Amino acid sequence: PIVTDQLWCSKPDIPADAPLPPSQCCPPMSASPAINFTFPNATEPVRTRRPVHEVGAEYMAKYERLVALMKALPDSDPRSFHQQANIHCAYCTGAYRQVGQPELPVQVHYSWLFFPFHRAYMYFFERIARKLLDDPEFTLPFWSWDIPEGMQIPAEFVNKSSPLYDAFRDPAHQPPKLVDLDFWQMEKNLTGEQQIQHNMWVMYKQIVSSPLPSLFHGQPYRAGDSEKPGAGTAELAPHNTMHAWIGNGWYPNGEDMGAYYTAGRDPIFYLYHSNIDRIWEAWRHIRRAAKGNNSSQTMDFTDHA
Ligand code: C2O
Numbered sequence: 001p002i003v004t005d006q007l008w009c010s011k012p013d014i015p016a017d018a019p020l021p022p023s024q025c026c027p028p029m030s031a032s033p034a035i036n037f038t039f040p041n042a043t044e045p046v047r048t049r050r051p052v053h054e055v056g057a058e059y060m061a062k063y064e065r066l067v068a069l070m071k072a073l074p075d076s077d078p079r080s081f082h083q084q085a086n087i088h089c090a091y092c093t094g095a096y097r098q099v100g101q102p103e104l105p106v107q108v109h110y111s112w113l114f115f116p117f118h119r120a121y122m123y124f125f126e127r128i129a130r131k132l133l134d135d136p137e138f139t140l141p142f143w144s145w146d147i148p149e150g151m152q153i154p155a156e157f158v159n160k161s162s163p164l165y166d167a168f169r170d171p172a173h174q175p176p177k178l179v180d181l182d183f184w185q186m187e188k189n190l191t192g193e194q195q196i197q198h199n200m201w202v203m204y205k206q207i208v209s210s211p212l213p214s215l216f217h218g219q220p221y222r223a224g225d226s227e228k229p230g231a232g233t234a235e236l237a238p239h240n241t242m243h244a245w246i247g248n249g250w251y252p253n254g255e256d257m258g259a260y261y262t263a264g265r266d267p268i269f270y271l272y273h274s275n276i277d278r279i280w281e282a283w284r285h286i287r288r289a290a291k292g293n294n295s296s297q298t299m300d301f302t303d304h305a
Helices: 057-072 081-090 114-133 192-208 213-217 233-246 268-290
Strands: 002-004 007-009 096-098 101-105
Touching: 057 081, 057 114, 081 114, 114 233, 114 268, 192 233, 192 268, 213 233, 233 268
Parallel strands: none
Antiparallel strands: 002 007, 007 096, 096 101
């Protein structure tokens, strides 16, 4: 096992029937000590993420170039696509164990760690993107699958010769097939109009009308707790259900997007999660507005405030 400070990373706990087993997914060791995070300078310009269906082909070509650049880096480079994809594997399959408690795996899903973990993941991915593209203004577009304009896999991801292509996706869910935000391994066979209405209903039920922070974010998960105390409404659906919808249902664990150890290998993952990040922020706005407190910059995370 690799030991960093007291954090252990060892062989991941991959399903026995996994068709694509990685031997390990721990990050490469750095010769220098880890640097603590500091918030970016307040004088830095605010950069705005925009939806895939609005950024245009030229902008999407940047994302395509980014993924090509990351895939071209040696696997040992922490910024390589290989290592960035492995981050998801390392924190979700028991490769990390809790400090001083090797019997307890670290798991970033099914608890309140879900939103902040993935936010940090996208944040650093975006910083790598700016560096590699040599474009300080670059932001990750978000695939806005929650509104009708975005309810299909974006065309850029379907071209077999593009670095954005991934062979491990459900062949029945390619465009123009509309997404199903609460897909439970069964096709609903709705008309387009019905599917859109259904998706809007899922968003209303799981996001808009999920007023309690603890229900929305997921259950508390603290050092010494066992994994998966309980997912929030957004994580269960549309988040998990969409992972399953994109991944290939013919593979035993729904690889790539449908399984923790492979989800990050699909280049769509990062734009998919850019939208999850946005939905978190949207929920905070909805809740703030509902409390008639539009000007507040801070958020009250207690249920009964
Ligand atoms: Cu860590 Cu969308 O999953």
